[in-house]
Amino acid sequence: MDNNDRLDTSEIRNSKIRGVIKNVFLYVFLGLWALIVLFPFYFMIITSLKGFGAYNSERIPKLFVDNPTFENYVSAFTQVPLAGYFINTLIFTVVTTALMMFVIVLAAYAFARLNFKGKNVVFALFLSLMMIPNELVIITNFVTITNLGLRNTFTGLILPSVTSVFYIYLLKENFEQIPEELYKAAKVDGTSDLKYLLRVMIPISRPTIVTIIILKVIECWNSYVWPRLITDDQNYFLVSNGIQEIRENGFGRENIPAMMAAVVVISVPLIVLFLIFRNKIMEGVSRGGTKG
Amino acid sequence: MENDKTPKKSGKAFLSQFKGYIYLIPALAFLGVFMIYPLVDVLIYSFEEGYNFTSQTRLGVGLYNYSYVLHDTYFTQALKNTFIIVIITVPLSTGIALLISLGLNSIKPLKNAFQTIYFLPYVTNTLAVGLVFMILFKKTAYTDGMINLLINAFGGESVDFIDGPYWAKMMVMCIYTIWVVMPFKILILTSALASVNPVYYKAARVDGTSPFRIFYKITLPMISPMIFYLVITGFIGAFKAYSDEVALFGTDLNAAGMNTLVGYVYDMLYGNSGGYPSYASAAALILFAIVFTITIINLMLSEKTSITQ
Amino acid sequence: MKVVLENLTKKFPNRNKKIKDYVIAVNDFTFEIPDGKLIGLLGPSGCGKSTTLNLISGLEKPTSGKIYFGDVDVTELPPENRGVGLVFQSYALYPHLTVEQNIMFPLGNLKGSEKLTKQEMKEKALEAAKLVQIDGLMERKPSELSGGQQQRVAIARALVKMPKVLLLDEPLSNLDARLRLQTREEISRIQRETGITTIFVTHDQEEAMSISDMIVVMKDGVVHQIGKPQSVYDDPVNMFVAKFLGTPPINIFRGEVKNGRIYIGDEDVLNIAEPKKVKEGEVYVGVRPEGFILNDKGRFTCNLERVEVMGRDTSVVSKHDACENVTIRSIVSAENNIDTDAKTVKFDLKPNKVYLFNKETQDRIMF
Numbered sequence: 020m021d022n023n024d025r026l027d028t029s030e031i032r033n034s035k036i037r038g039v040i041k042n043v044f045l046y047v048f049l050g051l052w053a054l055i056v057l058f059p060f061y062f063m064i065i066t067s068l069k070g071f072g073a074y075n076s077e078r079i080p081k082l083f084v085d086n087p088t089f090e091n092y093v094s095a096f097t098q099v100p101l102a103g104y105f106i107n108t109l110i111f112t113v114v115t116t117a118l119m120m121f122v123i124v125l126a127a128y129a130f131a132r133l134n135f136k137g138k139n140v141v142f143a144l145f146l147s148l149m150m151i152p153n154e155l156v157i158i159t160n161f162v163t164i165t166n167l168g169l170r171n172t173f174t175g176l177i178l179p180s181v182t183s184v185f186y187i188y189l190l191k192e193n194f195e196q197i198p199e200e201l202y203k204a205a206k207v208d209g210t211s212d213l214k215y216l217l218r219v220m221i222p223i224s225r226p227t228i229v230t231i232i233i234l235k236v237i238e239c240w241n242s243y244v245w246p247r248l249i250t251d252d253q254n255y256f257l258v259s260n261g262i263q264e265i266r267e268n269g270f271g272r273e274n275i276p277a278m279m280a281a282v283v284v285i286s287v288p289l290i291v292l293f294l295i296f297r298n299k300i301m302e303g304v305s306r307g308g309t310k311g
Numbered sequence: 312m313e314n315d316k317t318p319k320k321s322g323k324a325f326l327s328q329f330k331g332y333i334y335l336i337p338a339l340a341f342l343g344v345f346m347i348y349p350l351v352d353v354l355i356y357s358f359e360e361g362y363n364f365t366s367q368t369r370l371g372v373g374l375y376n377y378s379y380v381l382h383d384t385y386f387t388q389a390l391k392n393t394f395i396i397v398i399i400t401v402p403l404s405t406g407i408a409l410l411i412s413l414g415l416n417s418i419k420p421l422k423n424a425f426q427t428i429y430f431l432p433y434v435t436n437t438l439a440v441g442l443v444f445m446i447l448f449k450k451t452a453y454t455d456g457m458i459n460l461l462i463n464a465f466g467g468e469s470v471d472f473i474d475g476p477y478w479a480k481m482m483v484m485c486i487y488t489i490w491v492v493m494p495f496k497i498l499i500l501t502s503a504l505a506s507v508n509p510v511y512y513k514a515a516r517v518d519g520t521s522p523f524r525i526f527y528k529i530t531l532p533m534i535s536p537m538i539f540y541l542v543i544t545g546f547i548g549a550f551k552a553y554s555d556e557v558a559l560f561g562t563d564l565n566a567a568g569m570n571t572l573v574g575y576v577y578d579m580l581y582g583n584s585g586g587y588p589s590y591a592s593a594a595a596l597i598l599f600a601i602v603f604t605i606t607i608i609n610l611m612l613s614e615k616t617s618i619t620q
Numbered sequence: 621m622k623v624v625l626e627n628l629t630k631k632f633p634n635r636n637k638k639i640k641d642y643v644i645a646v647n648d649f650t651f652e653i654p655d656g657k658l659i660g661l662l663g664p665s666g667c668g669k670s671t672t673l674n675l676i677s678g679l680e681k682p683t684s685g686k687i688y689f690g691d692v693d694v695t696e697l698p699p700e701n702r703g704v705g706l707v708f709q710s711y712a713l714y715p716h717l718t719v720e721q722n723i724m725f726p727l728g729n730l731k732g733s734e735k736l737t738k739q740e741m742k743e744k745a746l747e748a749a750k751l752v753q754i755d756g757l758m759e760r761k762p763s764e765l766s767g768g769q770q771q772r773v774a775i776a777r778a779l780v781k782m783p784k785v786l787l788l789d790e791p792l793s794n795l796d797a798r799l800r801l802q803t804r805e806e807i808s809r810i811q812r813e814t815g816i817t818t819i820f821v822t823h824d825q826e827e828a829m830s831i832s833d834m835i836v837v838m839k840d841g842v843v844h845q846i847g848k849p850q851s852v853y854d855d856p857v858n859m860f861v862a863k864f865l866g867t868p869p870i871n872i873f874r875g876e877v878k879n880g881r882i883y884i885g886d887e888d889v890l891n892i893a894e895p896k897k898v899k900e901g902e903v904y905v906g907v908r909p910e911g912f913i914l915n916d917k918g919r920f921t922c923n924l925e926r927v928e929v930m931g932r933d934t935s936v937v938s939k940h941d942a943c944e945n946v947t948i949r950s951i952v953s954a955e956n957n958i959d960t961d962a963k964t965v966k967f968d969l970k971p972n973k974v975y976l977f978n979k980e981t982q983d984r985i986m987f
Contacts, residue, residue, distance in 0.1 A: 034698065042418075045414050045417065045418060046418070046421075048410075048411075048414055049411065049414050049415065049418070049421075049425050052407075052411055052429065053425055053428045053429070055490070056428055056429060056431055056432060056490070056493075057428060057431075059440055059443040059444060059447065059490075060431065060435075060440075060443075062443055062446075062447060062457065063440075063443045066446075075453050077454065078453065078454050079454070079460055080454060080456075080457060080460075121337065122337040122338050122341060123338065125334040125335070125337060125338065126334060126335050126337070126338035128334055129331040129332075129334035129335050133330060133331035133334065134331070135328055135329055135330060135331030135332060136328045136329060138331060141335065141339075145342075148342065148346055148347070150603075151346065151350060152547075152551065152598075152599060152602065154551060154573050154576055154595050154598060154599075155349070155350065155353055155595050155596070155599055156345065156346050156349035156350055156353065157349075157580075158349070158352075158353050158356065158576070158580055158588050158591050158592050158595060159348065159349030159352040159353055159356070159588075160345055160349055161580055161581065161588075162352075162588055163344070163345075163349070178341075178345065179345045181341050181345075182338060182341040182342050182345065182346070184342070184346075187338065212330075237433075237434060240436065241436045241437065241438075243437075243438055243554045243557070244553065244554065244573075244577065247562075247577075248577065248580065248581050258436060258439075259436055259438040259439075259554075262436070262438050262439050262442060263438055263557065263558075263561075263562060266442055266561070267561060267562070273451075273453075275446055278442060278446075279442075279443070279446075281439075282439040282440070282442055282443060285436055285439045286435050286436060286439050286440070289434045289435060289436070290431065290434060290435065292434070293430070293431070293434040294427075297427060297430075300430075300434070301426075301430060301498055304433065304495065304498060305498050305499055305502055508710075508712070510708050510710055510712040511712055511714060513679055513706075513708070513712070514706065514708060514712040514777075515725075516679065516698075516699050516700060517677055517678075517679065517699045517700070517704060517705070517706040518700065518725065518726035518729055518777075518781070519699070519700025519701070519726070519729045519730075520700070520725075520726075520728075520729045521729065524728065524729065528714075528717075528725070528728075529714060532714075532716040533715075533716065
């Protein structure tokens with residue numbers, strides 16, 4: 020450094036050191052939170068690989084595995100009907116999401132592009148329904164489904180979960196951004212409304228539709244309350260209820276490694292989905308998610 | 312309302328006025344059966360006294376259900392628990408999320424990795440991970456559990472967080488709730504922070520503004536709408552706490568003394584003490600009233616302090 | 621406060637990470653800006669002028685070279701310790717603060733003995749607001765102001781802490797044409813009243829020429845010419861500078877120096893006073909629009925396209941095979957009578973408005 024000035028070079032050096040200290044502190048802080056987030060995942064994985072005996076002999080649980088074993092995964096699928104829970108959840112998720120997409124695409128299209136009498140009134144009604152919490156309507160739905168004799172059926176599980184006013188709203192907003200000229204052009208060419216919806220609007224809105232599908236899949240995969248109310252037959256349990264069942268009556272309350280294996284199996288699909296669609300999911304959640 | 316002068320077309324034109332409804336039929340059907348009807352029904356239930364689910368009979372109409380619920384010790388316990396969860400977790404999670412987001416926004420290397428990690432709890436099944444938390448905190452005959460070992464390492468006494476004293480259970484509850492709600496808040500706040508035009512920071516730097524003043528005078532006002540959004544959704548979410556509790560303490564929350572308002576509603580409806588849709592309805596409406604009031608207060612506050620762009 | 625830039629160089633890593641090479645935004649810039657002057661940094665977009673401004677403000681650190689304010693080396697100083705005022709192209713007014721709060725903002729950063737009371741801050745803010753004539757708008761939010769008013773608030777905010785150097789980044793680019801004219805006079809007036817050394821960046825040569833005491837013409841990170849606006853215009857060092865300054869732009873022709881004369885096509889359009897000094901061969905010939913004299917017996921014949929009447933002047937638009945521009949634009953006095961139906965038009969050229977440039981280097985050839 021040249022010294023042709025009277026400026027305090029030590030001050031400059033100090034500010035550099037302060038910058039380094041700030042960065043170290045920052046990374047330690049962020050790393051700590053990362054550790055808090057990751058530790059439960061790490062713990063469930065290593066515990067799931069420990070033998071029952073090995074786990075119980077560790078008064079101080081070890082953070083690594085001496086003799087990894089997959090027996091817990093075997094028992095997760097043999098001693099409790101984990102595979103059944105899985106298939107149930109898959110059926111529930113796929114059917115619910117598909118039905119919902121059908122319903123909301125049609126509704127969003129009607130609100131976004133078609134002109135009909137009373138549209139504004141109906142839409143205002145829809146919007147006001149967004150404020151209604153699920154807890155309020157679930158009571159009657161429970162009674163309705165019970166009276167229809169649909170407890171412990173997929174129909175009973177799926178039907179009340181099909182509509183989402185919020186997603187109709189989200190999709191409608193997206194549809195409306197598609198220029199009106201395209202619709203007019205299609206009309207001039209003699210395209211029918213339905214064909215226009217399928218050929219033009221849906222492809223253009225694909226990003227939003229994918230976002231909604233992903234959010235709905237996450238919601239379905241993790242849903243607990245409604246399935247718990249409506250099913251008491253293990254054959255219709257979803258994974259959330261399954262894990263609760265395993266915890267209370269499965270393996271025997273003390274077989275924690277086996278429980279952890281089940282937990283890992285249940286967690287993996289969504290985590291894989293997340294790692295694949297990371298950006299889509301995060302973008303979608305910041306636009307439309309409200310968990311928390 | 313047929314003002315059309317060509318009668319041939321008018322029939323078709325009249326129909327086309329309502330064509331939109333064809334597309335709305337599925338949505339209207341589902342919403343009608345599973346949302347609008349229940350909404351009316353829940354009100355009726357809540358005023359029907361002595362309704363018996365199996366015989367479908369009732370004794371009369373009145374406010375008895377509300378009175379019963381409000382005098383039920385399980386309900387007051389649930390109310391207290393819910394309020395404690397709300398008051399502790401909403402400010403704490405929002406504050407920590409803000410700190411983390413500020414940190415995230417001022418680093419470059421590893422930023423993506425951290426963001427990915429922080430988001431993981433959002434995509435995990437709360438019931439499943441709650442089980443892991445339970446095991447980490449639980450004190451059993453075999454082991455004191457990971458957390459107690461950590462406490463011991465710092466010279467503390469072991470506590471049974473799952474079956475032990477009330478404050479210990481509440482602490483785990485709040486920690487787990489914060490762990491679960493954090494991803495959403497971090498995500499929203501990081502994108503809010505990133506959307507502040509960097510030119511403001513440059514301008515402030517040229518003027519020699521201290522980092523604290525930049526945060527307090529520029530960053531905070533600019534992201535305040537998002538913070539209010541998070542506080543509002545946080546309140547609503549925390550008031551509806553339920554499955555996290557089940558994950559930690561099992562389905563019989565009343566026995567554990569850890570029930571929440573939503574849990575109370577479900578237990579009244581179905582569960583060990585279930586079969587009383589009237590009580591459940593009354594409790595659900597009380598919950599709705601509380602959430603609604605608090606949301607309105609929040610909105611009014613945010614209006615007052617909001618910035619005009 | 622004089623500002624000295626010494627061999628200032630700034631390199632950025634290439635945006636495309638695969639390319640290891642650096643992008644040189646500013647290359648070896650040396651210049652002494654005299655105290656109390658208004659300097660225009662001029663160049664096409666991407667020429668490094670904004671980077672130069674950021675280097676002077678301290679928002680960016682140079683790769684090499686030094687910056688002095690007066691005799692003090694400020695190269696390593698953070699922006700807040702340099703005492704600069706910076707007006708951003710987008711103004712960067714804080715949207716949630718009123719005009720007054722915006723102007724007072726820099727004063728709130730002062731610490732220790734410099735700390736001001738609220739009352740003192742308000743007085744200083746009012747003083748600055750009066751200087752830019754927005755003292756009637758103090759309670760408004762930036763969103764309630766017009767573009768020109770926002771610009772004034774931004775200038776007031778930069779001036780309120782009495783900076784040693786005022787920096788303006790494209791100060792007029794966000795204003796409409798009428799406001800631009802008004803604001804540039806305003807900037808010139810404020811600068812004269814405060815006497816603060818002011819550097820502003822622009823891509824608009826007219827803007828730079830009209831108010832600057834000196835202009836710096838840059839391209840691709842390299843300073844091409846520094847000087848008083850008129851002398852840079854009259855004496856460009858190379859073809860880039862000649863082309864960049866002046867509206868309508870200079871007309872460039874492919875020409876040749878032969879027998880002590882300048883040829884465009886077959887016509888020898890101008891004699892060279894001292895033929896021995898100029899090497900014979902192909903050159904570019906630049907002629908300013910005002911360098912043409914209408915003359916029926918003129919030595920330079922062009923194909924007449926049209927005549928545009930502009931009131932005071934007349935613009936003659938013509939074509940020539942050797943011309944590099946699409947059309948030749950010449951400005952002549954409106955008193956000339958031009959036969960608009962004629963096929964051709966003949967000119968003589970004013971020697972001091974004709975420049976020769978080297979065919980390869982495009983550097984000026986004096987004659």
